[in-house]
Amino acid sequence: MPPHTAPDLPPGLYRSGSGFSAAELQVMVHEGAVRPLLGDLYACSALPDAPSLRAQACRVLLSGSLHAHAVLCGQSAAWVHLGVGSAPARITVITAGVYRRRTAGAIPWQVHQVPLGAHEQLQLQGVPVTTALRTAADLFLGIGTVQSRRALDAPPTALSAEPAGQPGSAQRTDSAWVAGAPAGPGCAERWALIRGLRRANPEQIQLATLLRAIETRRGGRDTAQRRGQERLEALLLARVFGR
DSSP states (O other): OOOOOOTTSOTTEEOBTTTBOHHHHHHHHHHTSEEEEETTEEEETTSOOOHHHHHHHHHHHSOGGGTTTOEEOHHHHHHHHHOOSSOOSSEEEEOSSOOOOOOOSSSOEEEEOOOOOGGGEEEETTEEEEOHHHHHHHHHHTTTOSSOOSOTTSOOSOOOOOOTTSTTTTOOOGGGOOTTOOOSTTHHHHHHHHHHHHHHOTTTOOHHHHHHHHHHHHTTOOHHHHHTHHHHHHHHHHHTSOO
């Protein structure tokens, strides 16, 4: 008998209680009928692993009050676009509303209240997602990132001291830090996702467009940031564009 999907789930997505128990879904995984997708969601194995499917899975696990307002961003948007690596541990969204409550469901969500233009988002089966370019800029700046939320060119908040008695143990300064070095938690993964987005969207994500997207988010209000544009350009060339 063919399985039935609960009315609130898109066709081909299943979870415990949608006609199957958790134990039955595990058996179906072993039999190859379904595959784990996100949180407690499973997808029919016959469905292609497409961006629209991943976007719908994120939407299902969001709070109902967020459905009309939230745009998938950051690491969640990167997973939707690329489908690489592990599924996100938290669904990250941008919204104009104020939502402070955490979900009690299979996976938590994380809300960012930052400006987002209509040209910086697209629809995948009715689910709003930031464009590849905006996603890359957000990942660089720490918007929609689950671990460190500092920009990838920000110096560390504190440098660990050298062992006592070693020469220069009291002399460490920010000069010991290399901009863009993946020193913080999750930084290496963020760089990898930005490179993946660039490879998948070479026309959309070029050096000039990514640089402009990052600087637009920063607003150009800080004189030091404006003076650091050349350093940022060199960093992106080295870490993303391989020059």
